[in-house]
Amino acid sequence: MRSVWQFHTSSQLVFGWGAAGQLPGLIQRHGYRRILIVTDRVLAANGIVDRIRIPLVKAGFDVHVFDG
Numbered sequence: 146m147r148s149v150w151q152f153h154t155s156s157q158l159v160f161g162w163g164a165a166g167q168l169p170g171l172i173q174r175h176g177y178r179r180i181l182i183v184t185d186r187v188l189a190a191n192g193i194v195d196r197i198r199i200p201l202v203k204a205g206f207d208v209h210v211f212d213g
Contacts, residue, residue, distance in 0.1 A: 165197050169204035179207045186212045 159167055172180065180201055184194050189212040201208045 166200055168197065169200055169206070172201070172206065173204070177206075180209070182208065182210045184210065184212050188212075 157171075159171065182194060182198060188194050189210060194210055194212070198208050198210060
């Protein structure tokens with residue numbers, strides 16, 4: 146069994162209620178315009194992905210979802 150673990154992440158994590166609403170502003174700071182959301186069919190079908198996708202589309206991003 147491993148006793149040492151490493152976790153590498155970006156310089157900023159945002160989480161909690163309403164965090165998805167902050168995505169457009171956070172992404173715009175980096176200058177990105179095209180977004181790819183990678184998920185599975187269950188999350189795409191039950192509406193969870195739309196909670197992320199819709200605010201991004203409304204902010205003018207070109208958003209694509211891959212659920213395969």
